[in-house]
Amino acid sequence: xxxxxxxxxxxxxxxxxxxxxxxxxxxxxxxxxxxxxxxxxxxxxxxxxxxxxxxxxxxxxxxxxxxxxxxxxxxxxxxxxxxxxxxxxxxxxxxxxxxxxxxxxxxxxxxxxxxxxxxxxxxxxxxxxxxxxxxxxxxxxxxxxxxxxxxxxxxxxxxxxxxxxxxxxxxxxxxxxxxxxxxxxxxxxxxxxxxxxxxxxxxxxxxxxxxx
Amino acid sequence: xxxxxxxxxxxxxxxxxxxxxxxxxxxxxxxxxxxxxxxxxxxxxxxxxxxxxxxxxxxxxxxxxxxxxxxxxxxxxxxxxxxxxxxxxx
Numbered sequence: 001x002x003x004x005x006x007x008x009x010x011x012x013x014x015x016x017x018x019x020x021x022x023x024x025x026x027x028x029x030x031x032x033x034x035x036x037x038x039x040x041x042x043x044x045x046x047x048x049x050x051x052x053x054x055x056x057x058x059x060x061x062x063x064x065x066x067x068x069x070x071x072x073x074x075x076x077x078x079x080x081x082x083x084x085x086x087x088x089x090x091x092x093x094x095x096x097x098x099x100x101x102x103x104x105x106x107x108x109x110x111x112x113x114x115x116x117x118x119x120x121x122x123x124x125x126x127x128x129x130x131x132x133x134x135x136x137x138x139x140x141x142x143x144x145x146x147x148x149x150x151x152x153x154x155x156x157x158x159x160x161x162x163x164x165x166x167x168x169x170x171x172x173x174x175x176x177x178x179x180x181x182x183x184x185x186x187x188x189x190x191x192x193x194x195x196x197x198x199x200x201x202x203x204x205x206x207x208x209x210x211x212x
Numbered sequence: 213x214x215x216x217x218x219x220x221x222x223x224x225x226x227x228x229x230x231x232x233x234x235x236x237x238x239x240x241x242x243x244x245x246x247x248x249x250x251x252x253x254x255x256x257x258x259x260x261x262x263x264x265x266x267x268x269x270x271x272x273x274x275x276x277x278x279x280x281x282x283x284x285x286x287x288x289x290x291x292x293x294x295x296x297x298x299x300x301x302x
Contacts, residue, residue, distance in 0.1 A: 128266055134278060135258040142259065169227065169271050181231040185263045187255070188234060 005089040007082040009062055009069065014086055017046045018055035023093040023112065023207060025049060025056040026086055028102030031079075031125065033132075033142055034184040035064060038099050040191045041183050045097070048200035054207060056097070059086035061105060071144040076104060076122070076153045084109040095207055096162075100184050101125045103159040113210045114162035115203055118170060118182070122157030129154075163206055165199065176202065221272065221297040225289070228267045233260060245290025250283060261286065274299040 001016045029035040029042055046056040060067050061082050063074040087094040087109040095113045096106035103119035120128075129151075132142045140146070166174035167182060180195040230240040233255040250256055256264070265276050276299065285295045 128262070131262045131266060131278070132259065135262045169224075169231075171271065171273055182267065185232045185267055186234055187257075187260055187263075190234070 003057075003089075005059060005082075005086045007062070007078075007085040009078055009082070012060040012062065012067055012082065012086075013065070014057050014059040014089070015043075015046075016055070016057050018050035019053060020055070021092075022053070022055055023095060023211060024087075024090040025054060025097045025115075025203065025207070026083065026090065026094050026106075026109070026111075027056055027058045028061070028083060028096060028098040028105050029058070029064070030100035030102050030120070030184055031064060031074075031104070032101075032129070032144055034100055037184050037186055037189050040189060041196055042099060044191060044193055044196040045200050045203070048197050049203060052200060052204045054204055055092075057086065057090055059083065072147055074146065074150050076150070076157050079105040080108040087111065093211075095210070097203060098162075103162065104157050106162075107160050113206070114160055115206060116159060116162040116164050117199065118166050118184075119159045119162070119164060121159060122154040126151060126154040165202060217301045218297050221300050222293045224271050225268060225293045225296055228264055228271065229289075232263045232267055243289040245288065245293070247289040249288055249292060250286035256286075268296055272296060272300040 003014045003016055004011050005014050027042055027046060030038060046058060049056055061079050062069040063071045083105040093112050094109065095115065096109065096111050097115045098106055098119065099117045101120045103116040104122060106114055129141045136142055164174045165176050165178060166172060168177040168179050178195060178198055180192055183190055183192060226240045226243060229235060230237060233253065235255065250261065265281065269276055285291055
């Protein structure tokens with residue numbers, strides 16, 4: 001089901017999955033190109049959670065997805081404000097579920113808990129954006145025109161404490177590790193249904209433990 | 213440089229090429245030191261190079277500066293592995 005939510009900068013779409021009662025997982029895709037590479041995977045996770053009786057929402061954030069806001073206007077503060085308003089709009093206890101740089105946007109929302117898969121900090125994203133720009137013509141960032149203010153903001157943006165899951169090939173700190181390939185690196189979008197089911201199990205057990 | 217560490221770096225580079233370029237395990241298992249990469253693998257375009265380098269950085273805990281990236285380093289599986297090993301173990 002497609003709903004909408006309002007934030008200070010306008011109205012954006014929000015996909016809903018699962019039951020009409022209980023807590024809601026508010027999901028965040030990575031920013032920019034990695035969103036295209038992980039959208040099918042994240043939706044597979046959210047549908048698996050619906051099968052496990054847990055509801056979720058996937059909001060379009062300003063200047064991401066089908067949003068009409070130009071990328072030039074993107075700001076961490078706007079992304080966080082919009083995500084917070086999307087969580088509030090559900091009217092139910094909310095938890096975040098974020099992949100990669102999606103973990104940067106849940107910092108201002110009122111949440112009962114945060115769950116991050118392979119989270120990426122602002123400086124790490126900035127480094128990748130600069131590398132991608134160099135690989136292109138050195139002008140925009142793989143088709144995204146970004147403001148100097150946003151790039152400066154990224155350099156100072158970190159992720160909140162969360163239950164953190166990483167791939168076993170990733171040496172950074174994690175609460176648990178899973179076997180799989182980094183779909184967000186693949187030029188051709190792909191899916192990993194078995195990994196999605198495994199992560200849905202982890203999220204479901206975590207939410208139930210948090211809810212008591 | 214430790215031989216064990218070198219093998220681990222080689223296996224990491226192999227796994228990164230498989231995961232980032234979407235190559236089969238059989239195909240990357242057949243890579244030898246003189247297997248040509250940039251210019252020979254159609255999957256390895258300049259954007260994919262960015263992904264390969266960043267993923268190698270993450271998995272080995274190293275930083276690769278942009279001025280270190282050139283055609284020679286990406287010429288073959290052996291040259292890329294030697295570069296990564298020098299960074300990670302050197």
